[in-house]
Amino acid sequence: MNLLIQGGTVIDAGGSRRADVVVRDGVIAEVGEKLTAAGATVLEADGCIVSPGFVDLHTHLREPGGEDAETIETGARAGALGGYTALVAMPNTNPPIDTAAVVEQVLRVGRAAPCDVYPSACITKARAGEELAPLGELHGLGVRIFTDDGTCVADAGLMRRALEYARALPGAVLAQHCEDPQLARGGHMNEGSMSSWLGVPGMPAEAESVVVARDIALAGLTGGRVHFLHLSTAASIELVRAAKAKGLAVTAEAAPHHFTLTDALCCGYDPLFKVNPPLRTDDDVKAVKEGLADGTIDAIATDHAPHPAQEKEKAFDEAPPGMLGLETALALTLTELVIPGLIDLPRALALLSWQPARLAGIAGHGGPIAPGRPAQLAVFDPEAVWEVDPTRLASRSRNTPYAGRKLTGKVRHTVLAGEPVVIDGQAQR
């Protein structure tokens, strides 16, 4: 199938220009003004931005084991509708992604999905924090991101050995869920004035930042590659800023809810606002935005975490943490960061696309939009205003905290390896 993406503004790491894009056989053939392509399917892009497809470093696809919440197919469809062409699948499935068999299963199912799926794998067997998973074997299957996400690798000695061992695995990144288990124990929201007032057990910001500080030290000790997942506190971001200034090879991501929402929303005890790391304070939201603006944070990652309705129809402290993110990430980035002038559009797309692609070693995604490159593209209207309706999301779950919010920025078309998997906001498969 050939495509002509007509009338848009192309933005990639090389800059911004008015250009049409012709795609032939899954590959970008031409980029330039007023192109024509006989027999090609035309994707209208008037007023739209044509970007390299987005790359999510942090998606919980739930398969295998949690198919009542999400499957690889439904999660990938949600991703495609959000402009994503590549998803890094988190390994806290059941069974967890800690063996070659499960990596291969996720890869196989992912090949039929409307997004490319890149499994990450556990650092420790069964995410139990005791023994190393077969990092080398899994690396051989293409895994680059290793993480016990959902659980912190709390044992500093074990984290040190993992970082040292992974130095022999080119491109391997150890992604840490920073949460000191003793400091956070029993907590269900950010510890502070709101948790005190509500009588909900809290977890202090320091439960995150002490692990960030520790792992920065371990990165220095080992020369290993540490990536910090979903940073949520001002102190953590300051630590990463200082580490980068010293030249340490650390990277970090932040989730849209951590630059959009605060713990004040927990006032109604609705577990839709329960997430881990928890929603923090206004000061933390401000720090996350500053970190995204000044380059301290390398990627916007959704931490898309579907849960079936009955799991959230519980007491706040009995419900699991997590919220949907794939279908709202672009709009939140535009609404909260670009429109208020904190970052420009190219920087937003760097955070959503090419920086995470580079970080995860995903060479076929993240652009540039140039002849010969694989056609992984997101075409979006940066001015379209829409209201989030949980019943219209493609995810198998409905646990979005943004129901009823008006957001700016809507994906119009998504192209995966030359195939238009989303046309005019409609999933094609």
Next chain:
Amino acid sequence: MKHLLGIDDLGADGIGEVLRLADSFLEVTRRDIPKVPALRGKTVVSMFYEDSTRTRLSFETAAKRLSADTMTFSAGSSSLRKGESLLDTVRTVEAMGIDALVVRHRSSGVPQRIAGWIDASIVNAGDGWHEHPTQALLDAFTLRRHRGDNFAGMKVSIVGDIKHSRVARSNVKALSSLGAEVTLVGPPTLMPPDLEGWPVTVNYDIDEVLPTTDVLYVLRIQRERQSEALFPSLREYATRYGVTTERLARLPADALVMHPGPTNRGVEIDALVADDPRSVINEQVANGVAVRMAVLYMLLGSGEGRAA
């Protein structure tokens, strides 16, 4: 008012109204036949996800004395343990046709959640560490029987495990909105992590506050707090914060001593304190029924709630 989820649903005026209503219901409870037909035809369901014989009996007695029909679900006895979700359980109960649901739950916020799901009036009978509004109302009622309507400037010291206490949170709100000056006393580990916005002062030294205290409100110490390293031992707690006879001697002669019960004698309160003339602990229990009658009547008796 449709629900009583927390003290803020009432405000100072609402608290005053409950207390005045409770006066007349206290008189009812002292009659030979302590029953009025105020809520005849109304159905009041108690749903207790956490064991609490005292509060549950107090609510049931209150509802029966108002001639309401009552039903009770308790943890351990019923479907509440069968893994049915909270939402499904309350929808099932609602389908039976009820006017009020009295809820006790170990998790903060559950009454508020339920109020968003069903039409019946919800009464919070204690949720997690959050609130126990009828306890605070019966405490205010007990104080008022002794001190009259003027709470302004009354110095109330609440001693013990503030952090984990729904009684403390409701009492801070109720007593401060009535004009009392509340001081929280206890070790720093048993204080909420952040008291921004709380109308209180904090003192870690009970002996410093005793001589100027009008009302000494003693909270129950849960034994498991020791294993969480919140204090070294019950013995050390008793030494530093226990209300001993020696400490009582430093309390003004006209002060009052309160406790929400049940007491851990020898830990937070000396065995002999209950017999001190300044102790009103037994009155608190007795006043509970009248106050809960007043709350149920306020919610259901004035034409609000489900039509009979």
